[in-house]
Amino acid sequence: MALGIVAGRLKSGLWAGLAFSGFLTGASPVFAQTEGLSPFVRALAEAVVDDPILSAHYRANGYEAHWTDADDADRRQALLTALSHAGDHGLPVARYDVAELVAAYHAAQTEGDRGRLEARMTRALLTYAHDLQSGALVPADVDAGIKREVVVVDPALNLQAFLTAADPVAWLSDLPPQSPEYAQLVKAKITLERLSSTNGWGAPVEAKALEPGQSGALVVALRDRLAAMGYLGLTATQDYDAAITRAVQAFQLDHGLEADGVADELTMAEINVAPAERLESVIVALERQRWMDMPRGKRHIWVNIPDFTAKIIDDGKVTFQTRSVVGKDVPDQRTPEFSDEMEYMVVNPSWSVPRSITVKEYLPMMQRNPGAAGHLQLIDRNGRAVSRANIDFAAYNARNFPYAMRQAPSDGNALGLVKFMFPNQYNIYLHDTPSKSLFAKEVRAFSHGCIRLADPFDFAHALLSRQSLAAEEEFDTTLKTGRETSVPFENHIPVHLVYFTAFPTAKGQMNYRRDVYGRDGRIFDALVEAGVAPVGVQG
Known part of the structure; x- marks a missing residue:
C-alpha cells in the first residue's frame, strides 16, 4: 500500500523538509492473535537475528521501535544530524551512510520496510558510537608496533544510555574525546580541507635552499608561502630579511627542526608539504586521540616518538621536557606504542x-x-x-x-647512570646514555627500542621532587656510591609512549613531525580502505 507523508520533519541543514511516511504514526508493534508476529516485528527480528546484542535488546523490549514511530522524531533527527557531520571527525562515513538511510525512509512502503530500517538505524548508532569512542580501526591490525589497549564501551550499554538520555543531541556530542587537543584537531581538519580544495598555500617554492641575505623571485615565493601559512605578515620585500628569518624560525619550531632561520633543504621540503598531506596527518591524529580516550593521570610522562621528546605533564601543563633518542627504523627495534606506570628508577644500573x-x-x-x-x-x-x-x-x-x-655499572654503561622502569613485556624503559652526541641530531632514531634521555639527572630530580624536599641531594648521594640501587616512586606515574605527527600546542598552534616509522601512512591507508575520503589537491 502507498503511505502518505505525515511526520518527522527535521528542522535545519541537510535535513530541512525531510518527512517520513504515515506508518510512523502507528503504535508499537504487537503480536497478532492468529497470524504470529506482525510484519514489522518479523522483519526486525530477521534483520537482527545474526547480531546477538541487537537481537537480545529487541527481544527484551518487545520489539519496540526507537526510530520509526512518530514520537521518535527528536531522537531520529539527533542521530541523522550527527551522522551528517561524521566526516568532520575523519571517520569512514560510508559505514553509516546517512544519505542511504534518508533514501530508505523515502522509499519505505511496508511495515517490513520499516522493520528493516529500524535495525539499520540502530546499527548506525552503535557503529558511530564505537568509532567515535574507540576509533574506527583496531591498532594492532594496522601495525604490530602499536600495542595500545583501547577502551571499548559495551554496545548494549551505549544503546541503553542513548535511549534513556534526556537530551540525545548532548549524548551524541559527548561521544568523542572531550580534550582540547581533539577539538583543535577537528578545527585543523576543517581548515586543511578548505585549503586542499582551493589553492592551498600557493605554489611550492622552487628552490632547494635559501638563506638570509639572498633576494629575488625565489625569496618572494618563500615570502608568499610563509605568509599564506600564517607565519609572516604583509610585506613587499624581495629580500631574505630579518622578518623572513623570524618566520622561518617559527616554522622550524612548529615542525621539529633546528630553529636557525635558514631555509635549508630539509626546512624547504617541509615548507613545500601540501595541505592535503598535512590533512592526512591530522586525520590520523584524530584516530589516535580516540584510541587514547582515557584518563592519562594528573601527573604523567608523555614520550612522543616522532617528536623525539619526553615530557612530564602536571595538571595539563608541561613542567619538564628533554630530548630523546628512540628506536631505529628497522624491524624489532622500532619503539612500540603503549601505556604503563613507572614504578621505580635504578641508579648506577647494570645492563x-x-x-x-x-x-x-x-x-x-x-x-x-x-x-x-x-x-x-x-x-x-x-x-x-x-x-x-x-x-x-x-x-x-x-x-x-x-x-x-x-x-656492570659504570660511566660507560650502555644505560648510563640511571634508568626509569615501568616493567612491561616489551622490555622498554627510559634511560641515560654515554652517547650524548646523538641528541644534537634532528632525527634521533638510533636505539634498539628503549628511550634515551638527554637530561636524565634533571628528569630524575623532577620525578623525585614530589616525594622529597631534598630530591636532588638524595639522588646525587646515591649516584656517588657507584652501587646499583633501586629508588621506588611512592606514587606510580603513568607513562604514555605515543606517536603523533600532528598535534596542537597549548595555545592551539598546530605542530607537525615526520612519520619516522611510516606508521601514520599505514593508518591513513587503512582509514581510506575503511571509507575515509578526504578532499585533497596538490599545492
Missing part, C-alpha cells in the same frame, strides 16, 4: 643485554673473536659470571646459546 641483541649482534662477533665485546660479562643459567676461555662459541647458534650478557 642486562636483551636476548635478541645477545644472539643477533654479540654472538656472531664472539664467534669471529672470542674476546669481542669484552666489556660485557657472560652469565650462566645460575646467574654466575663465567670465563670465555673455555667456551667454543662456534658450537652455538641463536637458538641454543646458553649464556646471557651483562654490563
Whole structure:
C-alpha cells in the first residue's frame, strides 16, 4: 500500500523538509492473535537475528521501535544530524551512510520496510558510537608496533544510555574525546580541507635552499608561502630579511627542526608539504586521540616518538621536557606504542643485554673473536659470571646459546647512570646514555627500542621532587656510591609512549613531525580502505 507523508520533519541543514511516511504514526508493534508476529516485528527480528546484542535488546523490549514511530522524531533527527557531520571527525562515513538511510525512509512502503530500517538505524548508532569512542580501526591490525589497549564501551550499554538520555543531541556530542587537543584537531581538519580544495598555500617554492641575505623571485615565493601559512605578515620585500628569518624560525619550531632561520633543504621540503598531506596527518591524529580516550593521570610522562621528546605533564601543563633518542627504523627495534606506570628508577644500573641483541649482534662477533665485546660479562643459567676461555662459541647458534650478557655499572654503561622502569613485556624503559652526541641530531632514531634521555639527572630530580624536599641531594648521594640501587616512586606515574605527527600546542598552534616509522601512512591507508575520503589537491 502507498503511505502518505505525515511526520518527522527535521528542522535545519541537510535535513530541512525531510518527512517520513504515515506508518510512523502507528503504535508499537504487537503480536497478532492468529497470524504470529506482525510484519514489522518479523522483519526486525530477521534483520537482527545474526547480531546477538541487537537481537537480545529487541527481544527484551518487545520489539519496540526507537526510530520509526512518530514520537521518535527528536531522537531520529539527533542521530541523522550527527551522522551528517561524521566526516568532520575523519571517520569512514560510508559505514553509516546517512544519505542511504534518508533514501530508505523515502522509499519505505511496508511495515517490513520499516522493520528493516529500524535495525539499520540502530546499527548506525552503535557503529558511530564505537568509532567515535574507540576509533574506527583496531591498532594492532594496522601495525604490530602499536600495542595500545583501547577502551571499548559495551554496545548494549551505549544503546541503553542513548535511549534513556534526556537530551540525545548532548549524548551524541559527548561521544568523542572531550580534550582540547581533539577539538583543535577537528578545527585543523576543517581548515586543511578548505585549503586542499582551493589553492592551498600557493605554489611550492622552487628552490632547494635559501638563506638570509639572498633576494629575488625565489625569496618572494618563500615570502608568499610563509605568509599564506600564517607565519609572516604583509610585506613587499624581495629580500631574505630579518622578518623572513623570524618566520622561518617559527616554522622550524612548529615542525621539529633546528630553529636557525635558514631555509635549508630539509626546512624547504617541509615548507613545500601540501595541505592535503598535512590533512592526512591530522586525520590520523584524530584516530589516535580516540584510541587514547582515557584518563592519562594528573601527573604523567608523555614520550612522543616522532617528536623525539619526553615530557612530564602536571595538571595539563608541561613542567619538564628533554630530548630523546628512540628506536631505529628497522624491524624489532622500532619503539612500540603503549601505556604503563613507572614504578621505580635504578641508579648506577647494570645492563642486562636483551636476548635478541645477545644472539643477533654479540654472538656472531664472539664467534669471529672470542674476546669481542669484552666489556660485557657472560652469565650462566645460575646467574654466575663465567670465563670465555673455555667456551667454543662456534658450537652455538641463536637458538641454543646458553649464556646471557651483562654490563656492570659504570660511566660507560650502555644505560648510563640511571634508568626509569615501568616493567612491561616489551622490555622498554627510559634511560641515560654515554652517547650524548646523538641528541644534537634532528632525527634521533638510533636505539634498539628503549628511550634515551638527554637530561636524565634533571628528569630524575623532577620525578623525585614530589616525594622529597631534598630530591636532588638524595639522588646525587646515591649516584656517588657507584652501587646499583633501586629508588621506588611512592606514587606510580603513568607513562604514555605515543606517536603523533600532528598535534596542537597549548595555545592551539598546530605542530607537525615526520612519520619516522611510516606508521601514520599505514593508518591513513587503512582509514581510506575503511571509507575515509578526504578532499585533497596538490599545492
